[in-house]
Amino acid sequence: MINPSEFTKEELEGINKTLAELSDPDALKEEVKKIFDSYDADENGYLDRSELKNFLNEISTSLKLKMYIDDTVVDHVFGTIDQDKNHQIELDELEEYVRQFVEKMLPIYSKALEESGE
């Protein structure tokens, strides 16, 4: 999913630090709230598909994920996050998704950092 050689050591350290911080439930809550508010462009308290798409594009770029965010991907991720299937993403749903995401990505990026050497 990621290619460690595309990152500088500093980038990997930065990402690892962020992910490690987000392993703390309180920090995660706070951070997701900020993310949620900044992507909820029409400020209606929910993320819709286009708002989610912007979020996914940003994440994918900043983590250099090999992921092209097209409508199929957005639909898939939207369905995964939208646990109660009301076609809106609520704050607690995004929080749960990011929590699982951090859990999954932390080992991947910490391994990449180890392998990046000195």
Ligand SMILES: [Ca+2]
């Ligand atoms: Ca919205």
Ligand SMILES: [Ca+2]
């Ligand atoms: Ca929902």
